[in-house]
Amino acid sequence: MNSGGKWVDPAPFEGARPRVPWWVLVPGKAKWLAALVALVWAVVIGGVRLVLVVVRYPVATLVPASAAWCWWHFGLSPLVLALLSLVAALLLWFGYDRASFLRWCWFRLVTEWRRATVYVPRWRSVMRLADLAKRERWREYRPRLRRVRSEGWRDRVRVRMIPAQSPDAWELRRDGLAHSFGARSCRVRVLRPRVLELDFVHADPLVRPVPVPALGSAELDLKRVVVGRTETGKPWRLRLLGSQLLVVGVPGAGKGSVLWSLVWQLAPAVRAGLVRLIGIDPKGGMELGQCPDAFDRLVFSNGADAVELLEEIAAEVKERASRYRGIRRLWARDTGEPLTVLVVDELADVIAYQPDRQLRERAARAVQTIASQGRAPGYVLVGLVQDPRKEVVGFRHLFTTRVALRLDEPQQVDMVLGDGVRQRGAAAHEIAEDTPGVAWVKQDGQREPDRARAFHVTDNDLAVLRDYFRPAEVRPFPTTPGGAEEVAA
Numbered sequence: 229m230n231s232g233g234k235w236v237d238p239a240p241f242e243g244a245r246p247r248v249p250w251w252v253l254v255p256g257k258a259k260w261l262a263a264l265v266a267l268v269w270a271v272v273i274g275g276v277r278l279v280l281v282v283v284r285y286p287v288a289t290l291v292p293a294s295a296a297w298c299w300w301h302f303g304l305s306p307l308v309l310a311l312l313s314l315v316a317a318l319l320l321w322f323g324y325d326r327a328s329f330l331r332w333c334w335f336r337l338v339t340e341w342r343r344a345t346v347y348v349p350r351w352r353s354v355m356r357l358a359d360l361a362k363r364e365r366w367r368e369y370r371p372r373l374r375r376v377r378s379e380g381w382r383d384r385v386r387v388r389m390i391p392a393q394s395p396d397a398w399e400l401r402r403d404g405l406a407h408s409f410g411a412r413s414c415r416v417r418v419l420r421p422r423v424l425e426l427d428f429v430h431a432d433p434l435v436r437p438v439p440v441p442a443l444g445s446a447e448l449d450l451k452r453v454v455v456g457r458t459e460t461g462k463p464w465r466l467r468l469l470g471s472q473l474l475v476v477g478v479p480g481a482g483k484g485s486v487l488w489s490l491v492w493q494l495a496p497a498v499r500a501g502l503v504r505l506i507g508i509d510p511k512g513g514m515e516l517g518q519c520p521d522a523f524d525r526l527v528f529s530n531g532a533d534a535v536e537l538l539e540e541i542a543a544e545v546k547e548r549a550s551r552y553r554g555i556r557r558l559w560a561r562d563t564g565e566p567l568t569v570l571v572v573d574e575l576a577d578v579i580a581y582q583p584d585r586q587l588r589e590r591a592a593r594a595v596q597t598i599a600s601q602g603r604a605p606g607y608v609l610v611g612l613v614q615d616p617r618k619e620v621v622g623f624r625h626l627f628t629t630r631v632a633l634r635l636d637e638p639q640q641v642d643m644v645l646g647d648g649v650r651q652r653g654a655a656a657h658e659i660a661e662d663t664p665g666v667a668w669v670k671q672d673g674q675r676e677p678d679r680a681r682a683f684h685v686t687d688n689d690l691a692v693l694r695d696y697f698r699p700a701e702v703r704p705f706p707t708t709p710g711g712a713e714e715v716a717a
């Protein structure tokens with residue numbers, strides 16, 4: 229419309245402009261190319277996933293696939309025959325080599341069974357109910373269930389956490405997760421950023437005592453002295469050289485077995501003069517008096533004798549350290565001097581419960597010197613403690629390896645192993661009374677604690693040890709005719 233020479237639109241268009249998807253505007257050739265690339269990508273990803281599933285779960289995938297192929301090609305009877313032969317072969321395998329059968333066949337079956345019947349069906353609801361999944365606008369972020377591995381006594385379940393989640397969130401929910409997946413307990417381990425491994429424990433592999441190995445048979449490595457077995461079936465190795473060892477447990481928890489396992493393994497080195505054992509037993513020799521010949525020096529009290537011995541060793545530590553300074557950083561065999569292992573059976577009796585204040589302070593100073601400076605000159609302090617009170621725990625940081633046998637309370641576990649170790653699964657207060665010698669071990673520099681059981685050193689074994697150290701009797705050579713009979717008699 230023209231009003232006074234100016235154009236006015238009589239009915240302006242108010243409808244929404246039609247929107248055309250962007251890809252309509254892309255040229256046809258480019259669309260074909262993109263579709264081809266997407267197809268190749270989908271085939272590659274699908275192929276890789278299929279291979280991964282077959283590698284991870286071969287029984288559940290390959291056995292049905294081969295059975296179906298066999299049936300299709302040859303009919304039912306050959307299939308039945310093949311299955312019967314397979315069962316016979318498995319039985320033979322089980323009979324000949326049980327360990328490898330369990331590892332490579334039976335536990336694989338259990339893995340796939342438990343994954344299919346426990347973890348996959350319950351995963352989504354447990355994650356939601358445990359508040360480990362998060363909903364953000366229209367999208368749900370849920371931790372991904374990755375590889376499952378069953379080892380009979382435990383299931384190892386790998387998990388990929390959602391963004392912004394920390395392992396603490398899982399550690400706080402350990403009990404709930406264990407109950408949800410029908411396990412006795414659950415432990416959380418960090419494998420790498422964003423990836424955790426949950427251990428769902430179903431049984432205790434350490435219920436049976438571990439017998440001591442033959443005396444003197446083991447090749448001794450002072451950095452890895454075997455004193456028992458870990459729950460994964462590997463040897464429990466304690467680092468002695470360059471380390472200080474604290475062993476804590478309530479009465480009857482099996483401190484003696486850790487100590488005697490150590491002495492048992494060191495025995496050949498002690499007899500060869502490579503290692504020197506020194507002992508303080510404030511309980512009047514109840515513990516160390518069981519094999520006194522193993523020790524170069526022994527004191528059966530927590531009084532002046534014990535304190536003087538501690539001070540003497542502290543002085544030796546300083547003297548050796550000053551000689552080694554600038555020459556070597558760690559004791560080695562070629563120094564010609566023995567590695568000295570000082571065993572204090574009830575450390576608290578010496579440094580905390582000693583009634584004489586002056587003696588107590590002198591003992592604490594000497595222990596501090598030995599533990600803090602003894603590493604390089606080859607002095608190892610093995611402290612055994614029944615009651616981890618704060619006086620003793622004040623020394624905790626001086627011990628690089630800490631062993632918590634059965635304890636009464638969760639706070640004691642924190643006192644011995646350090647903060648956060650119990651949350652990672654080291655429940656020493658839950659160790660059963662009928663499994664003495666079972667312990668949680670934490671070494672400095674190693675994030676995860678280990679669960680292990682010391683060798684069971686019986687009274688008979690101690691008798692063998694006493695015989696091993698008993699000084700050889702020198703008998704006079706019979707020179708008179710009747711001498712031979714006298715000696716024989």
Ligand SMILES: Nc1ncnc2c1ncn2[C@@H]1O[C@H](COP(=O)(O)OP(=O)(O)OP(=O)(O)O)[C@@H](O)[C@H]1O
Nearest residue numbers: 437478479480481482483484485664665682683684
């Ligand atoms: N590793 C082990 N395997 C099996 N049994 C063990 C083991 N260690 C200890 N025992 C048994 O547990 C009991 C107590 O062990 P032990 O005397 O070593 O405990 P402890 O902690 O040293 O006690 P205390 O503080 O009273 O000396 C003993 O009967 C012992 O035979």
